[in-house]
Amino acid sequence: MDGNYTHLPVLLEETTQLLITDKSGIYIDATLGLGGHAIKMLAILDDKAKVIGVDWDPEMAALAAKNLEPYGTRAKVIQGNFANIDEILKREDLAGVTGILFDLGISSLHFDKPSRGFSLKHEGPLDMRINPGNPLTAYSIINHWPYEQIEHLIRVCGERHSNKIARAIVDKRSAKPMETTAELRDLIERVVPFRGEKIHPATKTFLALRVAVNYEFDNLTRGIQKAMPFLTKGARMGIITFHSLEDRIVKETFKIMADMGEWKMVTRKPIIPSEAEVTLNKRARSAKLRVIEKA
Ligand SMILES: C[S@@+](CC[C@H](N)C(=O)[O-])C[C@H]1O[C@@H](n2cnc3c(N)ncnc32)[C@H](O)[C@@H]1O
Numbered sequence: 001m002d003g004n005y006t007h008l009p010v011l012l013e014e015t016t017q018l019l020i021t022d023k024s025g026i027y028i029d030a031t032l033g034l035g036g037h038a039i040k041m042l043a044i045l046d047d048k049a050k051v052i053g054v055d056w057d058p059e060m061a062a063l064a065a066k067n068l069e070p071y072g073t074r075a076k077v078i079q080g081n082f083a084n085i086d087e088i089l090k091r092e093d094l095a096g097v098t099g100i101l102f103d104l105g106i107s108s109l110h111f112d113k114p115s116r117g118f119s120l121k122h123e124g125p126l127d128m129r130i131n132p133g134n135p136l137t138a139y140s141i142i143n144h145w146p147y148e149q150i151e152h153l154i155r156v157c158g159e160r161h162s163n164k165i166a167r168a169i170v171d172k173r174s175a176k177p178m179e180t181t182a183e184l185r186d187l188i189e190r191v192v193p194f195r196g197e198k199i200h201p202a203t204k205t206f207l208a209l210r211v212a213v214n215y216e217f218d219n220l221t222r223g224i225q226k227a228m229p230f231l232t233k234g235a236r237m238g239i240i241t242f243h244s245l246e247d248r249i250v251k252e253t254f255k256i257m258a259d260m261g262e263w264k265m266v267t268r269k270p271i272i273p274s275e276a277e278v279t280l281n282k283r284a285r286s287a288k289l290r291v292i293e294k295a
Pocket of ligand 1: 007008009010030031032033034035036037038054055056057060080081082083103104105106107130219
């Protein structure tokens with residue numbers, strides 16, 4: 001399945017409309033993916049504007065670079081972790097930016113490519129690294145973390161049956177290490193039977209593993225903090241989240257920023273996709289966009 005991958009950008013119109021305040025500005029797409037949002041921004045912006053796209057996944061950054069080739073020097077792709085956005089922007093000699101977008105999580109490519117180990121549907125290795133150069137994998141968590149740590153991880157990510165699932169993992173691995181996503185999924189299906197709920201019984205465990213493998217909450221908090229000083233007066237930060245834990249971090253951080261007096265909320269309530277968008281793209285159903293502006 002290494003063919004052509006696609007990813008439908010979520011809340012595309014809403015995001016670009018709220019993020020772009022100056023058509024000649026410098027914009028950062030901190031989660032470039034295949035470039036969907038960046039390309040839309042470039043279509044709206046004028047010739048003096050620039051979009052700098054960052055992605056932690058080297059494979060994704062290479063694909064995005066190809067997609068952005070037609071935009072020449074108006075677009076630049078950088079492979080890196082947005083948690084280090086300050087270093088990235090300093091290397092680019094950028095002291096001020098007009099807008100920054102974080103479209104969190106992973107791309108459809110990650111789900112669709114079994115070898116990356118994110119998918120519930122396709123069998124793959126227990127990997128789940130956004131950047132395959134990182135040391136921590138889902139395999140190391142599943143096969144080496146103690147029961148208590150696994151149970152805690154999946155419980156804080158909302159899994160009600162964390163006890164049963166963590167116990168089953170520890171029992172299973174005592175005979176032989178667990179190797180694949182399908183082994184883990186099938187094990188969870190056995191201990192938490194699927195009774196036609198909206199989501200598969202292994203969904204929250206898979207999410208918890210991905211979040212831990214990629215330090216997602218830590219990256220998000222650092223990314224926001226490190227980007228803040230680079231936004232010029234009137235510049236905006238937009239963040240699209242896909243689950244309540246992420247959204248809580250953004251909501252609370254934006255509230256603290258607004259309370260500091262230097263920022264003002266652009267979206268009092270999060271923007272959510274229309275029914276039409278959700279019908280077209282199931283992935284969009286849990287998306288929430290929040291935007292804040294430097295006053
Ligand atoms: C939801 S996708 C973005 C899709 C993109 N907006 C588009 O329209 O194609 C999220 C992207 O962020 C990247 N990513 C996740 N964590 C990151 C991090 N800490 N630093 C930089 N990129 C990250 C993932 O590799 C993935 O490509």
